[in-house]
Amino acid sequence: MKIKFQYIVFVFALIGFQASAQKTDENIGTEVVNVVKPYTPTISDAFKVKETPVMEDEDNTKREEIKYNIFSFPVASTFTPAKGKAAGVDRQKAEKLYNNYATLGVGNYGTVNAELFITENISRSEYVGGMLRHISSQGGIDAAVVDDNYYNTALDLTYGSRQQSYNWNADVGYKHQIYNWYGLPVDYINFENDVIAAINPQQTYQTVYVGGKIGAKDSFFRDATAQYKRFWDAAGSAENRFFVKPSLDIDVMSEKIKVDFIADYVGG
Structure with missing residues (x-):
């Protein structure tokens, strides 16, 4: 019995040693494994849709001939467009113009005021006129x-012509004036009758002139006026005046410039 007990103790001791050995060798360690694989990229052809695909159906490629006829015949239209109507404008009655007229007026102190204008066409392009x-x-x-009467009389005559591209006229006139300068300072000075009778307050002025004007159409020359005038009085003084005045229209780009020249002479 003693021997069997020793064997049993030995067996248990051996089992415990193996179990301890297995427990001690349970950690077997770690290792690093690197797996290297080469990468080689490639480009494949992309699939593109063709602009004109191939039709496998042969019937689709055949053109069919279409036959047709047009029968044209007039059709009565019932549409009538409305006529436009202009907006109403109040038109004033045109004034009546007269070629000839005369005026006459009278007032106190024997005052008379008279005017006479006459215009006559002697042809389709010529005319004559007069003014009194x-x-x-x-x-x-x-x-x-002293005497306090006066009078002022003027007579003007004109002859003109209107042509398609130009027009002109010639004038001649005469003026006669008589005035009495009756302003005496009787409130401050006592004039004797002999002194008053010797005063001649009358003064006479006379003027005669001749001139003309010419104008053009569709030309840079617009018109020109010229006149000669002579003035004198009863005291023996006299004065002569002559002037000419041409006028031009000059086109500069899109603008029109009017240029006037004048030459004026006065002497006496």
Whole structure:
């Protein structure tokens, strides 16, 4: 029995040693494994849709011939467009113009004012005209110690022509004036009758002129005016005047410039 107990102790001791050995060798260690694989990229052809695909159906490629006829015949239209209507404009009655007219007026102190205008066409392009003006007074102002009458008369004649590209006219005139300068300072000076009788307050003025004007159409030369005038009085003084005045229209780009020239002479 003693021997069997030793064997049993030995067996258990051996089992415990193996179990301890297995427990001690349970950790077997770690290792690093690197797996290297080469990468070689490639490009494959992309699939593109063709602009004109191939039709396998042969019937689709055949063109069919279409036969047709057009029968044209008039059709009565029932559409009637409305007519436009212009907006109403109040038109004033045109004034009546007269070629000839005369006026006459009278007033106190024997005053007369008369005017006469006459125009006559002698052809389709030529005309003549005349003008007569007169104003006068017989005087008679209270407390006037000298003559106080006066008169002013003027006569003008003209002849003109209107052509397609130009027009012109010539004028001649005469004026006669008589005035009495009756302003005496009787409130401050006592004039004797002999002194008043010796005063001649009348003064006479006369003027004569001749001139003309010419104008053009569709030309840089617009018009020109010229006139000669002579003036004199009863005291012996006289004056001469002559002037000419041309006018031009000059086109500069899109603008029009009017240029006037004048030459004026006065002497006496």
